Amino acid sequence: MALRVTRSCPSCGAVFESGLDRREIGIPFVECKECGQVIILNHITEWELKSVWQKCAFILITIWTAVLYASGAVIIGCAVEWLATENIIWMNAASHSLVVYGIGLLVTIPIGIVLLAKDIRQSKTRMASPKYRVLLMSAGLLKD
Numbered sequence: 402m403a404l405r406v407t408r409s410c411p412s413c414g415a416v417f418e419s420g421l422d423r424r425e426i427g428i429p430f431v432e433c434k435e436c437g438q439v440i441i442l443n444h445i446t447e448w449e450l451k452s453v454w455q456k457c458a459f460i461l462i463t464i465w466t467a468v469l470y471a472s473g474a475v476i477i478g479c480a481v482e483w484l485a486t487e488n489i490i491w492m493n494a495a496s497h498s499l500v501v502y503g504i505g506l507l508v509t510i511p512i513g514i515v516l517l518a519k520d521i522r523q524s525k526t527r528m529a530s531p532k533y534r535v536l537l538m539s540a541g542l543l544k545d
């Protein structure tokens with residue numbers, strides 16, 4: 402998932418974005434700072450413009466990311482326990498890990514859902530503007 406990408410303007414070649422490749426909820430186009438060309442972004446769309454499948458994928462990725470962060474907490478927890486204990490009892494370490502994992506998930510899943518909900522709310526606010534909808538229509542991103 403963490404692939405680095407560089408995106409450049411198809412008309413003049415100016416780089417307008419460089420960093421980690423992410424699928425995002427947001428404004429699906431940018432204006433090139435060099436030549437003024439409107440560039441359609443394939444990796445960013447408004448929530449309303451996403452297909453049902455894309456929406457499901459987004460929710461799954463949110464949960465998956467939360468699981469990864471919680472797993473990270475377990476690894477750190479195990480390392481701390483291993484470093485702090487002289488005669489480590491692995492059964493205890495394993496049960497402690499499960500507790501850390503459970504607490505981790507209780508923290509990371511709600512955070513993920515809150516962040517996703519915030520993105521969706523902001524997307525809906527943008528989509529509520531008739532001016533913005535006209536912009537999307539002229540870019541060919543919105544029909545009707």
Ligand SMILES: [Zn+2]
Nearest residue numbers: 410413433436
């Ligand atoms: Zn350009």
